[in-house]
Amino acid sequence: MIQNERRARPGGPDVLIVDDEDDIRELLELTLLRLGLVSDGAANLADARRLLDEKRYRLCLTDMRLPDGNGLDLVRYIAENIRDLPVAVITAFGSMDNAVTALKAGAFDYLSKPVSIDQLRALVKSVFSVSSSEDERLRKDTSSLIGDSSAMVQVRSMIEKLARSQAPVFISGESGSGKERAARMIHDLGPRAAAPFVAVNCGAIPENLMESEFFGARKGAFTGADCDREGFFQAAHGGTLFLDEVGDLPLPMQVKLLRAIQEKKFRRLGDTAETAVDVRILSATHQNLKAMVEASRFRQDLFYRLNVIELRMPALRERSEDIPQLAGILLGRLAESSGLPPARLSPGAMQALMGCSFPGNVRELENILERAMALSSGELIQADDLLLDPADMGEASHVAPTTPGGTDLQDYLDEMERKAIEDALEKSGGNRTAAARSLGVTFRSLRYRLERLGMKE
Template identity: 70%
Template structure:
């Protein structure tokens, strides 16, 4: 047996601190770590753990939830305060997922469920020891880096930096087009799972009868047309991050299955008798108010608390107008490069018009406006007329004057009328796109197409 009192080992050269009052669990963890080439120190109580933390510099702490002299969550909070760059993983009793949510909110890096799986231990330890070192200097800018120096964006980037060091589930809220997927990608790229896959799923775009097979995969012969084994989104994201966009659109039956997969970190393909362990991080997002959906009985409260451990809000473009000039420059350079065109200059009055516009479609709408202006401009300059926007109070409130404006084509006028009608319907139905489509007298699929074409779709 490997014990904590081995005089040849000191806390100064140990990489992992193991805290558990069960001797066989400590031995299992220590042997597993030793086979991975890592030294460890063990403690059976909170008091012993605190003493070891004072004497040594660890790179990971594994602690049980229940200890003879207190709760593991106490240790999590103390480490978060005194050793903020020390990841802590908590071992919870099987089925006590409410404890898992509590410790993640308290600052834990991740959790493991009893009985402890060696496969999960190895995956967790590997991810921790691939974490970028805090003292190594500034991290390189991620490919999905969010642009902007406004106070709102500085706060978002600071939050993303902190969130990237955790494995806690994150829910990203914000309006359509505000950059929720980009924020999720940056969390992934700055974290220990950066080398793993990032799988983005639009939950609102999957037919209900295909959801289970799309999320969890299926075995050959599971149903008519299943002519080969196929992995689902969970298997595809194994070792990385699964981004569930528009999670509020999931039907209740699928919410139950998603909750179980997240809690147990295991999935079963359709037609299979055995479950597969999956190691991934869940990030969800929606432009809708999930709490309101819970109150309406359309979203499970237990799933809400499981996904919404930490919330990140992406500000609308209206909340950070000072970022518009920088965004215009960044987006124009990329669009021009993609099209093989020189970067045009933006006239001051055109930039002023953009800064005054309400942008109901946020950054995605700005990109669409610039892409159109890039195609329509002449003499290497983008004028106000090339933008085809009217930043007046009537348009901001969704009102349409019914008059074809100067320099406005018939198609632009029709788009303006259609956009105002759609935004009005969405506002009246409190963001419920299915109800909005019904109010407009079109199919849900038709509405989704129109939202995307007009640049107001998430």
């Protein structure tokens, strides 16, 4: 019957199923047929490779244990020879180590035995969404991560590859380096783009509310639960769940999260039954998770589940050649949001920025530019308007700049600025608008300087 259906289909087979058990192959073929997909079967690696050479498939499902090898051999073969073919592995119940290894080798996703029809349907939906939207995804703009440095070119290239997979991705990098922006790009360029992207700051949730926030709760599950409530997992169903600052999760919650990721199920507070969930997990933190594992503050098994593939976001100081482009775009955005005319950086200001170490990365650059726009008396931002911290000025930070008299230069300049403002306020009788005019700065700039210098209005 299956063979007749396959011959009748003009487009040829869609899926290759590789399993040495006849009954499992037939069950999967029938299930896929109900989903409108025709499949071929192979009982071993040799047959699978022969069929892959003869025909073009849109999905490959392979068992991990095969008579003449294992599923990983087939994953690697496809990754090297048929890069556009998604392959999913079927693992024995509880064999998550095999699943993680397969994902690292290039598998699109995994299924656990006994194979759930719901999970198979979700997998098929993801795979064929990838295939049908391939051209559209390639046309999508990836410029939300700005920069033409080699580091950023590599990051964008990696993101495009990660978008095709369903493997968990761990995004590492310093605060302000663009981790959430990278996570959103992985989601937007992948098959789940039309589904929800749910971002969670794990460090901002009180520990006593964590379980209900992640998994939801039924009415009456605890005091104050006056209605059914969905959690982050349910809200992200079909899409992506981004766990930011995952290193802040307490150990008891790490255990519950691990099970939800492994089993693709969760139980709401007050519920007796588990709910299947289809989410892709992306996570990030600025902390060193490996060090936290060694210090027993983060579970090793959860670390390996989250860190199947790592994407490292470079610090801004590692790609300083991107600063002019970033500064120009940020100044344009700031001008638009504040209703001010676009500002420009003088050569001296640009040189000062290029020499800054930016411990706060792009977020710090944006704050510096916003402050400089407030301090600047015109549309041209000078180096003095940036008020850069000497400690952040690269090699210059090793020797504190001083005046000829030995006083710290920043303290000296602050004192001079304080004296000039006091004189202007005294001459204007305390009228700050007039004082700002006499100093040649805007009222907003004067107000900022008063706050920075701790001067009472």
